[in-house]
Amino acid sequence: MQVTPELSIGILIGLFTSLLWAISTNIYKSQSKEATVIAISALKMWAALAVMSVIVILPFRTTPFYMPLDSLIFLISSVTIGLVIGDTIYLISQERIGVSYAYPIANTYPILTYIVAIFLVNETVLLSRFLGIIVAVTGIALISRAQAANMESDKAIKFDALGIGVSFLAATCWAFGSVLLQMGVTNIDPIDANFVRMLFGGAIFIPVFLGLVKRGMPLPTRKAAKIVLVAGFLGMTIGSLLYTFTVKLIGAPIAALLGSMSPLFAIPISVFFLKEKFSPKSLVGAVLTVLGVILVVLAV
Numbered sequence: 001m002q003v004t005p006e007l008s009i010g011i012l013i014g015l016f017t018s019l020l021w022a023i024s025t026n027i028y029k030s031q032s033k034e035a036t037v038i039a040i041s042a043l044k045m046w047a048a049l050a051v052m053s054v055i056v057i058l059p060f061r062t063t064p065f066y067m068p069l070d071s072l073i074f075l076i077s078s079v080t081i082g083l084v085i086g087d088t089i090y091l092i093s094q095e096r097i098g099v100s101y102a103y104p105i106a107n108t109y110p111i112l113t114y115i116v117a118i119f120l121v122n123e124t125v126l127l128s129r130f131l132g133i134i135v136a137v138t139g140i141a142l143i144s145r146a147q148a149a150n151m152e153s154d155k156a157i158k159f160d161a162l163g164i165g166v167s168f169l170a171a172t173c174w175a176f177g178s179v180l181l182q183m184g185v186t187n188i189d190p191i192d193a194n195f196v197r198m199l200f201g202g203a204i205f206i207p208v209f210l211g212l213v214k215r216g217m218p219l220p221t222r223k224a225a226k227i228v229l230v231a232g233f234l235g236m237t238i239g240s241l242l243y244t245f246t247v248k249l250i251g252a253p254i255a256a257l258l259g260s261m262s263p264l265f266a267i268p269i270s271v272f273f274l275k276e277k278f279s280p281k282s283l284v285g286a287v288l289t290v291l292g293v294i295l296v297v298l299a300v
Contacts, residue, residue, distance in 0.1 A: 003297065003298075006249055006250070007249070007250055007297070009249060010245075010246050010249030010250035010254070010255070011250065011254070011258065011297065013242050013245055013246045013249070014242075014243070014246040014250070014254070014255055014258030014259060015258055015261070016242060017239050017242040017243050017246060017258070017259060018258055018259055018260075018261040018262045018264070018265055019262075019265045020234050020235055020238055020239040020242070021235050021239050021259070021262040022262035022263070022264075022265035022266040023231075023234055023235070023265075024044075024231040024232070024234045024235025024236070024239065025235065025262060025266070026266065027227060027228075027230075027231035027234075028040050028044075028228065028231055028235075030227075031220070031224045031227055031228055034220055034221045034223065034224030035220030035221070035224040035225065035228060036212075036217055036218065036220070037091050038205075038208065038209060038212055038217065039209070039217070039219070039220045039228075040220070040228050041087065041205065042202075042205040042206075042208070042209045043220070043225060043228045043229055043232060044228060044229070044231065044232030044235065044236040045083075045198065045201050045202045045205050045232075045236060046202050046205070047229045047232040047233055047236065047237060048198045048202075048232060048233075048236040048237040048240060049198040049199060049201075049202040051233065051237045052191075052194055052195040052198045052199075052237065052241070053195065055191055055195070055241075056191055056192060056195040061191070063189055065192050065195075066188055066189065066192060067188060067192055067196060068187070068188070071184045071185070071186075071187065071188050071193070072184075072196060073184075074180050074181070074183045074184030075180075075181065075184035075185070075193055075196045075197050075200075076196070076197075076200050077180045077184075078177045078178075078180035078181040078184055078197060079177070079196075079197040079198075079200050079201040080200070080201075080204065081173050081176050081177045081180065082173055082174050082176070082177015082178065082180070082181070083177065083197070083201050084201060084204050084205075085173050086170050086173030086174045086177055087170075089166050089169055089170045089173065090102065090106050090166075090167070090170035092163075092166050093105075093106065093163050093164075093166040093167040093169075093170060096160050096162065096163030096166065097160050097163035097164060097167065101163075101164070101167070102163070102167045103144045103145075103263075104140075104141035104142075104144050104145050105164060105167035105168060105171065106167045106168075106170045106171045106174070107137065107140055107141065107144065107171070107260050107263075108137055108141075108168075108171050109170075109171035109172070109174040109175045109178075109256060109260065110133050110136070110137055110175075110253065110256040110257040110260050111130075111133050111134060111137055112171055112172055112174075112175035113174075113175040113178045113179060113252050113253050113256040113257075114129070114130060114133055114253040114256075115175075116175050116176055116179045117179050117182070117251065117252050117253050120179050120183065121179060121182060121183060121251075121252070123251065123253060126299045128295055128298075128299040129253070129295070129296050129299035131295060132291075132292045132293070132294070132295025132296035132297075132299060133253070133257055133292065133296055134292070135288050135291055135292035135295060136257055136261075136288065136289050136291075136292025136293050136295075136296065137257075137260070137292070138285075138288055138292070139264075139284070139285040139286065139287065139288030139289030139290075139291075139292060140260055140261060140263055140264065140285065140289055141285070142281050142282070142284055142285030142288065143263040143264060143266075143267065143281075143282050143285035143286060143289065144263040145281065145285075146279045146281040146282045146285065174256070175256070178247065178252040178255065178256045178259075179252045181193070181197075181244065181247050181252065182247045182248070182251060182252040182255075185244055185247060185248045186248070190241065190244040190245045190248050191241070193244050193248075194240055194241045194244045197240070197244070198236075198240070243255065243259055246258065246259070253296075254296060254297070257292075257293065257296060258293070261289060261293075263285075264285075264286055264289050264290075267282055267286065
């Protein structure tokens with residue numbers, strides 16, 4: 001593949017997006033005792049919607065808001081399948097089999113994204129790219145497995161076929177969500193595309209959140225809500241917008257791979273700020289991840 005300026009910019013944006021997701025994810029985890037998962041998901045989505053509502057009507061935009069019906073359908077499908085359904089069932093799998101198993105399984109989604117893109121958007125079939133994705137995903141899995149092992153207790157988790165199956169289902173949802181995003185953003189401004197995604201994603205969370213509160217779900221503390229909103233600005237607002245730009249510039253398969261690299265950026269965060277040990281497994285995973293990305297970018 002020829003390394004064009006568009007590809008270079010897309011890769012840099014994708015890597016920065018992954019960094020933002022790594023930072024925000026660690027912040028979300030720090031508030032897990034003060035706010036439920038659904039509350040965190042809803043707050044960050046609503047924060048993103050509020051900011052995107054302002055951005056989309058800025059007077060100095062070069063193009064007016066434009067949203068054809070076919071793009072609207074693809075974008076609504078993308079956020080529903082990827083962010084709402086995919087994220088929710090991933091959390092179910094995480095509860096059943098633990099982070100150290102659920103996260104590596106679910107993060108095979110870049111492989112599935114490439115396969116789905118071949119059928120839905122006629123992505124070019126390149127053996128070197130497919131192998132590069134597999135190598136990078138293997139590295140990401142090693143890193144996330146090592147990091148999760150430090151966080152989880154030593155208690156053994158029994159084999160759970162349903163939990164494993166749900167993890168793969170989450171990966172499938174994320175893959176289809178990424179490709180549908182590519183199909184939806186092709187002919188429109190990424191700002192308009194991301195606004196629509198946040199609008200419908202935020203709307204879906206309203207009845208879910210209110211229903212769970214009615215059933216007894218505790219509200220997040222005021223401090224936790226503020227922290228989640230700040231993290232949501234980094235991860236969901238800026239992160240999702242930049243990811244939409246990345247998909248438009250370089251396509252869903254490479255964007256999905258770059259987006260899944262947050263564990264790689266989480267290594268220095270956990271080592272320098274959380275004082276966690278740096279395991280040899282993480283080092284091997286980091287090397288494989290970088291090599292895999294190089295293979296994907298330079299695939300011919």
